[in-house]
Amino acid sequence: MSNFPHQLRWFTSVVFSALVGVAVLLGLIEPAPTLLPLLLFGALAVFSEHRAVTLPGGMNVTAGFMIEMASIVVFAEQRSLLGPLLVGAAVGIYQPNFRRGMRGWLPFNSGIIGLATVIAALAYRAAPQVVTGEMPVAILGAVPPTLAFVAVNWLLVATSFRVEHTRTFREMIGDIGPAWGQQLPFALLGLFLGRLYLDVGPAVVVLLVVPILVARETFASYLRVKEANEATVRVLIQALEAKDRYTAGHAERVARFARYVGEDLKLMPGRLERLRFAALMHDIGKLVVPNHLLNKPGKLTAEEYAKVRSHERVSVEMLTRIDFLAPLADVSVGDHGEAGVEDESRPIEPHIVAVADAFDAMTSTRSYRRALSQEIAFRELRDKSGSQFNTQCAEALIAAIERRGERYGAGFEEAQQEWAVAPPEAGLGSAGLGDLAAPAEVAAS
16 A cells, blocks of 8 residues: 555544544443453454455455454444444454554544445344344344444445545446445355354354455465466556567557457446456457468458458467457457347347447547548448347447547557558458459459
8 A cells, every 4th residue: 555645634534533523422321342352353353454454456455344243233332333343443463554654544434444344233233133133034134234244334435535646436336336245245244253253152252263364265275376466467458569569559559449448338347347458359360371471461362361361260279279368259259240239138248349340440549541530430330220230339449538528530649550551541440351352353463
């Protein structure tokens, strides 16, 4: 974590003061929490925070909510909300944050997690008696506190980003679903262990330590595999770049446009990740296509056209030989033709890649044609919707680009490639293959 931003000082003061105020109020109106479980769960919360796994985006993932949920269950028997609040606040005790320049994160994290935990405890207390009673119906009791915790935590963190002027509420709205999905399993396990603590006593603490260690190792293993997969893709993209700088840049842009469409269509994070890999790999078969054909300024002969089109078959063969990329073979280079282009029973990913691929091909300068304007590219996508392109995907890409205020095409290209012969202003090739020469032209040449 970076040094504490000075913009967050007043926000942290407000949040931490609110935590202290709520703690004092609860201490006055409710029974004091029992000391032994308070110390045990507080220590486990601190231990869990120090076993965090840092995701590529910089966010830490811990089993902390499992401990907080267990404390909610245990202190609910004592009618104490102060106990869960203090356990949640203990999360802020993170040794690296005691360094100079980092200390502001201590009250920041304690305030946010402490308030989120006490609201979650209140939601558990307010839940119908049936979901806090006997198993297995009691499992439902994990749902209200999880929703409350995620909502309060998201609201406070989103506000902090807004105060810091780094992210808006709209940009963070997509984080709610994944956060709910990540916390619910921990909540279920915490609820079970909390009830076990009530039945067995402090000896169950050993069972609480094991899931923390297992959760960390599971996340760490996942990240190691993910990093290996990313490294494989990077190597393939670098091979493309070494062969043809334009092709590599094209893959990155197609991945970006595909993400725009996927987000607009509300695809889940797992599908978005698969879509990104599919878009990056959609042209990988061009490694076997001669450069003079990929960048030929004139028209392709029938034989040359067949060689260029062979990259789709090669792409499928290459992807199917790499375990984690094998499921992407059909998604990357699936049939994008008229058959089934609007068929809702078929996966949407191939159509997303097709639209993203065509848009970048039209708005980029190629050997056979200079970049078209964004307006012409949009019109082409709409004119071919329902036949060559899926209408929903085409409209989603157009809407996403317009909403972001981005410009592509003639006059707005990100990178200019130097050509031996200046490309003509007009020419076909929306699919990126150039214009197929007529047989008579081939015979005459």
